[in-house]
Amino acid sequence: MSTVTDFLIKSRVQYLATIGLDDKPKVRPFQFMLEEAGKLYFCTSNQKPVFKELQKHPHVEFCASGENFSWLRLSGKVVVSKDLGLKARIQDASPIVKSIYKTPDNPAFEIFYLDGAVATIADFSGNPPQTFKL
Amino acid sequence: MKPVVDFLKKSQTQYLATIGTDGKPKVRPFQFKLEEGGKLYFSTTNDKQVHKEITQQPYVELCACGESWSWLRLSGKVVFSQDRSIKSRIIEEAVPLIKAIYRTPDNPIFAIFYLDEATATISDFSGNPPQTFRL
Numbered sequence: 001m002s003t004v005t006d007f008l009i010k011s012r013v014q015y016l017a018t019i020g021l022d023d024k025p026k027v028r029p030f031q032f033m034l035e036e037a038g039k040l041y042f043c044t045s046n047q048k049p050v051f052k053e054l055q056k057h058p059h060v061e062f063c064a065s066g067e068n069f070s071w072l073r074l075s076g077k078v079v080v081s082k083d084l085g086l087k088a089r090i091q092d093a094s095p096i097v098k099s100i101y102k103t104p105d106n107p108a109f110e111i112f113y114l115d116g117a118v119a120t121i122a123d124f125s126g127n128p129p130q131t132f133k134l
Numbered sequence: 135m136k137p138v139v140d141f142l143k144k145s146q147t148q149y150l151a152t153i154g155t156d157g158k159p160k161v162r163p164f165q166f167k168l169e170e171g172g173k174l175y176f177s178t179t180n181d182k183q184v185h186k187e188i189t190q191q192p193y194v195e196l197c198a199c200g201e202s203w204s205w206l207r208l209s210g211k212v213v214f215s216q217d218r219s220i221k222s223r224i225i226e227e228a229v230p231l232i233k234a235i236y237r238t239p240d241n242p243i244f245a246i247f248y249l250d251e252a253t254a255t256i257s258d259f260s261g262n263p264p265q266t267f268r269l
Contacts, residue, residue: 017161027197029205060159
């Protein structure tokens, strides 16, 4: 797990692919928040199209680039969490998120983790990609 | 068109989202190659999973980050091209890493495509509305 978490933290920006309400693929920048009890957490607003997309099609994939032309692909099934303590920790960990949502109980603020997550780290070294079941 | 091409060039890496053969979304790093005749060209090889995906489901979206927390989203329908002169240009202008993969424009695994019905949006956190471009 720590290899994947480290990659996510270092990459700063990840790109989240979803299936749109029009059934076409969508992708936008996203930001990993934190790992807790082996789960990788992200957050968004339920006012955004991406949240409606996640509800309709919960299987998603993230991609991020790392050092030396390496890249990570992380897929899994989105599970929305209502854990207020965790929402507070995410806001404390991210000043930007805190500035947007102010409080953990902001009704627009949603957090989710990936269930059945699989990550692959690949590069051009000629070595096979590393796969992690999280 | 020009702001979109400039954004793509400066970003170096874009992320291409497709629908997988399993029906789930996929995304991987990708690289814009060139603009020609108002079309945005990309390349891949036909032995890759992504080639299978865009053949089955040609609608795709690309995303890239730019300066000052701006980002671009570019969607459209993949149209494969057999234009040998564009293939040659893509190879000539490619970084050595890509050149080594494709070698010649006649390489049977080398595939190029452009986006039809393309729409691009450039957004940022300035408070200004996103700019939309129909290409």
